[in-house]
Amino acid sequence: MPFQVDRVPATPGPLASHGSLPGSPQDHLGEGVKEPERTQEHCLPNFAGGQHFFEYLLVVSLKKKHSGPDYEPTITYQFPKRENLLRGQQEEEERLLGAIPLFCFPDGNEWAPLTEYPRETFSFVLTNVDGSRKIGYCRRLLPAGRGPRLPEVYCIISCIGCFGLFSKILDEVEKRHQISVAVIYPFMQGLREAAFPAPGKTVTLKSFIPDSGTEFISLTRPLDSHLEHVDFSSLLHCLSFEQILQIFASAVLERRIIFLAEGLSTLSQCIHAAAALLYPFSWAHTYIPVVPESLLDTVCCPTPFMVGVQMRFREKVMESPMEEVLLVDLCEGTFLMSVGDEKHILPPKLQDDILDSLGHKIKELQTSEQINEHVSGPFVQFFVKTVGHYASYIKREANGQGHFQERAFYKALPSKANRRFVKKFVKTQLFSLFIQEAEKSKNPPAGYFQKKILEYEEQKKQKKSKEKTVK
Known part of the structure; x- marks a missing residue:
């Protein structure tokens, strides 16, 4: 092939x-x-x-x-x-x-x-x-x-x-x-x-x-x-937490994202880190950590992409006809192009939760493993809070085949802001591929994401139990 x-x-x-x-x-x-x-x-x-x-x-x-x-x-x-x-x-x-x-x-x-x-x-x-x-x-x-x-x-x-x-x-x-x-x-x-x-x-x-x-x-x-396939250090060195959050928001809606940098190391590390923020979902569109000069026309594609381009080709990229693109300058830590709504894609309270978690004791971290866990954790928690209840809305036939109840799924969220976001997110290929795998599997996969879902549900039960005791 x-x-x-x-x-x-x-x-x-x-x-x-x-x-x-x-x-x-x-x-x-x-x-x-x-x-x-x-x-x-x-x-x-x-x-x-x-x-x-x-x-x-x-x-x-x-x-x-x-x-x-x-x-x-x-x-x-x-x-x-x-x-x-x-x-x-x-x-x-x-x-x-x-x-x-x-x-x-x-x-x-x-x-x-x-x-x-x-x-x-x-x-x-x-x-x-x-x-x-x-x-x-x-x-x-x-x-x-x-x-x-x-x-x-x-x-x-x-x-x-x-x-x-x-x-x-x-x-x-x-x-x-x-x-x-x-x-x-x-x-x-x-x-x-x-x-x-x-x-x-x-x-x-x-x-x-x-x-x-x-x-x-x-x-x-x-x-x-x-x-194990990522190192967030370069991304943290180049961009602020707020900028990383906006890149995440753009990726969640499967938009076109271009990273610019001088070094090949910086480009490939940052683009892998940006894609890793989507866990447990996987970017399924065009994905080129470093675009060769002969393939620069990729940035004109109308389909979603996440690509890295060396700074020497910046003018070629800027001259290309592009729509709804987030163009990230990793050297200067700025956005050269944006759609303009990146700060408003995610629910405000959950955005604040992510930023608070990222900033908490960040200077005390020493190893790359500690940094990776610290950065990834708040984004995993974001998906736990917004779509972690997905398994309860897969109805199964006698043969075990599952069918996802989309409307009931997003209506189950008590927060209006969370519902508005999830109604958009369920239409992405990110979510569709994830839920297709879940429909085929009779039991939720026993992975890291499922572990965090169970921990979150247990916390909610304990909180309700305490509230009843107080009353």
């Missing part, structure tokens, strides 16, 4: 037409790697553990074009090699590999050799037409050597969303890269053979490094798996 960068029904994605992989990557780190079975997963799920860590490690380098001064990103190393694939599988892999270089160097083709280059860690997402997603975790740096040279990208392709953990893996790849490219191979082979750990568990790899001896590398997966 062809890979694309969006998931808009009946619309082929911009990568669907990409052909075969340019050139023939040289596998100079090892021969005869046996390929385990591939794992197909859907849309950054919460992995129980046991899957393979990654599908590919790739090195993408800039190669001079045959004509003109420009460079072309090209895969110069691929591990593991794909062998014994059926024709359809081979075509799918070639489309995937043909798309990746574009996202490793989204800045365009005008490069010059450099003596210094600050390393960047970023990511991108490729979405298959069946909705399954593959994530590219990238580390861009100058290769070892002296004198002017061009940057290259180490890219790990995986179905697993766990950005903090893969950043640590890229640290290990970079450390070995400074010694010799050949030292990377045994480390990645060991990682390839290890099973992805369950939440809260650790996998330990043994790796030999010349002049250093044998090292043991421990990779621990966060216990709270619904936040």
Whole structure:
């Protein structure tokens, strides 16, 4: 199946037409790697553990074009090699590999050799037409050597969303890269053979490094798996709580949102953080953390999107015909464009609750895990208060098939402001996809969101009990 960068029904994605992989990557780190079975997963799920860590490690380098001064990103190393694939599988892999270089160097083709280059860690997402997603975790740096040279990208392709953990893996790849490219191979082979750990568990790899001896590398997966694919620190550094709340409100109504920033790291971290605020719902429209120059026309699409654009392309974006867009300048912490009603989308009292929670003891937080939980919590609580009663309004037939009672659902809310919001929210694809899954399942999923719903219902019972006792 062809890979694309969006998931808009009946619309082929911009990568669907990409052909075969340019050139023939040289596998100079090892021969005869046996390929385990591939794992197909859907849309950054919460992995129980046991899957393979990654599908590919790739090195993408800039190669001079045959004509003109420009460079072309090209895969110069691929591990593991794909062998014994059926024709359809081979075509799918070639489309995937043909798309990746574009996202490793989204800045365009005008490069010059450099003596210094600050390393960047970023990511991108490729979405298959069946909705399954593959994530590219990238580390861009100058290769070892002296004198002017061009940057290259180490890219790990995986179905697993766990950005903090893969950043640590890229640290290990970079450390070995400074010694010799050949030292990377045994480390990645060991990682390839290890099973992805369950939440809260650790996998330990043994790796030999010349002049250093044998090292043991421990990779621990966060216990709270619904936040393992995000880091809110960049978003908090760039924007105020009020601005983050307005971005959330725009995303909830599935509007068009564009982030502008200089660095690839900032762009990808902030857009992943913005999408993560929607938990337990999933953004199902065009989603490109860093838009390559050749795909900038995406910002003219009439459908919802959430994209990141490098600041160097700001003028092109500003000149594009766009309607109902929230254009966020992450460098200056300002909105360059907005619809104008962003402050009035969410119920006022619930907005105040979110802002109060975000500001409470924020300066006392130290670890990224604490920051993630602190930022995510108020937004999860917002959905608990507005739609947490959804399971009570799914009526089931004898065969177990559920039917959502939409009108009774939003009329059950005592607050008029909450009802007005929910009447709009139930019409979004965010909610529709969520409720379709709930209709199929006989029991509510025993996840983090359900846990918070049960805690909230228990608090309400205790409050009513106290009020009766007082009377």
